[in-house]
Amino acid sequence: MSDAILTLDNVTKVFGRADKPVYAARAVSFALHPGRTLALVGESGSGKTTAARLIMREYTPDEGQLLFRGVPLGKGDARALRNYRSSVQMVFQDPFASLNPTHTIRYHLERPLKLHQKGLTSAQRQAAIVELLERVKLDPKLIMPKFPHELSGGQRQRISIARALAVNPQVIVADEPTSMLDVSVRQGILNLLNDMKAELKLALLYITHDIATARYVADDIMVMYAGQIVEWGAVNKVLDDPQHPYTRLLLSAVPDPDRRFDDVRFADELGRVEEIRTLSARPQPETAQAGENHFYRPFPAV
Amino acid sequence: MSDPVLSVRNLNIDYIGAETNFHAVKNVSFDIAPGEFFGLAGESGCGKSTIAFAVSRLHRPPALIRTGSEILVSGRDVLGLNDADLRKFRWREVAMVFQSAMNSLNPVLTIEAQFYDVLRAHGPISRAEARARATELLKLVDIAPERLDNYPHQCSGGMRQRIVIAICLALNPKLLIMDEPTTALDVVVQREILQRIDVLRKRLGFSVLFITHDLGLMVQVSDRIGIMLEGELVEVNDAQTIYRHPQHPYTQRLWASMPKLHGEQTRREPVL
Numbered sequence: 222m223s224d225a226i227l228t229l230d231n232v233t234k235v236f237g238r239a240d241k242p243v244y245a246a247r248a249v250s251f252a253l254h255p256g257r258t259l260a261l262v263g264e265s266g267s268g269k270t271t272a273a274r275l276i277m278r279e280y281t282p283d284e285g286q287l288l289f290r291g292v293p294l295g296k297g298d299a300r301a302l303r304n305y306r307s308s309v310q311m312v313f314q315d316p317f318a319s320l321n322p323t324h325t326i327r328y329h330l331e332r333p334l335k336l337h338q339k340g341l342t343s344a345q346r347q348a349a350i351v352e353l354l355e356r357v358k359l360d361p362k363l364i365m366p367k368f369p370h371e372l373s374g375g376q377r378q379r380i381s382i383a384r385a386l387a388v389n390p391q392v393i394v395a396d397e398p399t400s401m402l403d404v405s406v407r408q409g410i411l412n413l414l415n416d417m418k419a420e421l422k423l424a425l426l427y428i429t430h431d432i433a434t435a436r437y438v439a440d441d442i443m444v445m446y447a448g449q450i451v452e453w454g455a456v457n458k459v460l461d462d463p464q465h466p467y468t469r470l471l472l473s474a475v476p477d478p479d480r481r482f483d484d485v486r487f488a489d490e491l492g493r494v495e496e497i498r499t500l501s502a503r504p505q506p507e508t509a510q511a512g513e514n515h516f517y518r519p520f521p522a523v
Numbered sequence: 524m525s526d527p528v529l530s531v532r533n534l535n536i537d538y539i540g541a542e543t544n545f546h547a548v549k550n551v552s553f554d555i556a557p558g559e560f561f562g563l564a565g566e567s568g569c570g571k572s573t574i575a576f577a578v579s580r581l582h583r584p585p586a587l588i589r590t591g592s593e594i595l596v597s598g599r600d601v602l603g604l605n606d607a608d609l610r611k612f613r614w615r616e617v618a619m620v621f622q623s624a625m626n627s628l629n630p631v632l633t634i635e636a637q638f639y640d641v642l643r644a645h646g647p648i649s650r651a652e653a654r655a656r657a658t659e660l661l662k663l664v665d666i667a668p669e670r671l672d673n674y675p676h677q678c679s680g681g682m683r684q685r686i687v688i689a690i691c692l693a694l695n696p697k698l699l700i701m702d703e704p705t706t707a708l709d710v711v712v713q714r715e716i717l718q719r720i721d722v723l724r725k726r727l728g729f730s731v732l733f734i735t736h737d738l739g740l741m742v743q744v745s746d747r748i749g750i751m752l753e754g755e756l757v758e759v760n761d762a763q764t765i766y767r768h769p770q771h772p773y774t775q776r777l778w779a780s781m782p783k784l785h786g787e788q789t790r791r792e793p794v795l
């Protein structure tokens with residue numbers, strides 16, 4: 222595999238009071254590689270966004286460290302930090318909060334172009350904005366003069382994706398970039414991320430609840446529960462031969478039009494959910510290997 | 524067949540702009556029967572939320588409903604309600620769980636206080652009575668009564684979502700509208716919530732208007748499904764027909780563009 226561009230090495234992040242700690246990340250380790258997509262899936266509240274915020278340096282690790290091109294970050298090297306900041310871009314989960322209601326869409330895209338591609342003429346910037354909007358399947362003429370509140374939820378999300386792409390980053394952390402998009406627009410965005418990954422050798426961390434799309438875009442996948450990565454490896458191995466009970470539960474809950482909700486088989490599965498949750502939440506420092514590039518945390522015997 | 528709970532006829536909605544108007548909902552008509560779970564699917568921007576807001580009479584300018592449009596709830600003309608009638612209509616006839624509902628709780632009030640506000644708005648009720656009723660409602664969505672003393676930030680996203688649904692059920696509405704109620708949740712929690720709604724509507728008899736772009740999920744839970752394309756309702760059919768024998772070419776294209784969980788991954792192109 223190619224060299225890692227970004228590595229999390231045993232990172233732990235704890236919230237809450239000392240007597241009631243919440244482990245949002247518990248000894249989390251993974252690496253992002255140029256030209257590869259790593260998917261992160263898991264329960265709501267398991268720590269996925271926390272991992273993203275650690276990468277964006279909005280949180281500092283309580284334990285462990287981040288490495289950029291093999292060099293530990295945060296040793297006060299201002300230039301390295303600036304370089305890091307312009308190389309790593311994030312697409313947020315919530316398009317409502319991440320767009321400024323007082324500015325037009327044109328402004329939202331023009332600003333990063335001005336900041337990060339200073340050589341462009343005004344006409345070139347204009348052309349770049351048009352291209353970005355077309356990439357995310359929006360009509361540039363119609364959309365550029367609009368304000369965020371005049372767009373539907375899905376349209377707004379497409380603007381924040383276009384904005385992240387505007388600065389030609391090397392790493393993109395996408396936190397549920399398509400959760401508000403319908404299948405067909407989602408498809409366009411996923412194809413776009415795939416193309417960018419291949420053409421620009423982007424390293425992508427794709428956080429999602431949609432496991433089918435993770436399958437579609439990702440090379441590798443991690444399953445997170447209560448701050449721990451409970452299973453990880455090549456995406457087809459993990460999804461076709463899941464080892465951890467939480468991974469299995471997650472896969473069984475993926476929407477499947479062949480199974481109605483009044484199907485009796487669901488009743489049994491529902492009965493086991495709480496038990497699987499309780500046991501998955503226990504700290505498990507050991508690792509077991511299921512095959513080449515396929516690992517998991519052994520589940521406590523019941 | 525019994526009279527529909529919701530009857531939408533020739534609904535036309537514009538967004539009024541400075542220069543041009545945008546015709547967001549075009550001549551839409553459909554019915555929802557008592558106890559029915561009706562799904563409304565379609566791509567981003569096709570007008571789903573616009574319809575949901577109009578049905579619950581929460582639409583505001585620049586949205587303008589054209590004359591000739593008709594929305595009837597249990598036979599009553601929703602668009603003609605005056606302010607006093609509207610207060611009785613909200614929550615009691617139609618309750619709506621918004622897109623991004625988990626952020627719609629008031630952050631400075633306890634869960635108990637938020638139940639009290641809704642219950643009190645519809646007739647005198649003591650604190651103790653309200654607490655008892657809230658406990659009962661939380662039980663319906665499988666949340667422990669101790670949570671009544673919590674503030675929203677002390678509850679996880681999935682819990683907040685279920686609490687909003689419980690509040691929406693407080694006054695036994697005839698129609699529950701859910702606009703993308705589970706997009707921010709993992710599939711396990713999503714399934715739990717929707718299965719609970721499915722059980723509840725069968726037990727309590729309310730109807731559901733469920734909006735999502737996840738067609739697979741919609742087929743699992745809906746009785747009938749309407750497919751929207753650019754403001755128009757292009758197909759309405761029972762869920763199994765929408766899945767197994769979609770009639771409209773657009774519905775067929777929607778299915779073809781869905782990524783699969785297992786098997787070979789071929790590149791799929793967007794529908795439009």
Ligand SMILES: Nc1ncnc2c1ncn2[C@@H]1O[C@H](COP(=O)(O)OP(=O)(O)OP(=O)(O)O)[C@@H](O)[C@H]1O
Pocket residue numbers: 236237243244245263264265266267268269270271272680707708709
């Ligand atoms: N700033 C914070 N202060 C206190 N607790 C926090 C903070 N941020 C996150 N947490 C807690 O850390 C845990 C992980 O949260 P995080 O947002 O990372 O979850 P997530 O996996 O992204 O969930 P979702 O899928 O719902 O977005 C949760 O229990 C959350 O309540």
Ligand SMILES: Nc1ncnc2c1ncn2[C@@H]1O[C@H](COP(=O)(O)OP(=O)(O)OP(=O)(O)O)[C@@H](O)[C@H]1O
Pocket residue numbers: 370371372373374375376401403538545547565566567568569570571572573574584585586622736
């Ligand atoms: N306040 C507004 N002013 C002008 N146009 C609007 C306004 N709100 C919505 N629109 C437009 O009306 C159309 C329908 O929007 P609506 O929010 O109903 O879509 P939706 O089907 O709910 O989409 P999504 O799946 O993205 O939530 C969109 O094209 C949108 O741009």
Ligand SMILES: [Mg+2]
Pocket residue numbers: 269270271314396
């Ligand atoms: Mg998150």
Ligand SMILES: [Mg+2]
Pocket residue numbers: 373374571572573622702
């Ligand atoms: Mg909407």
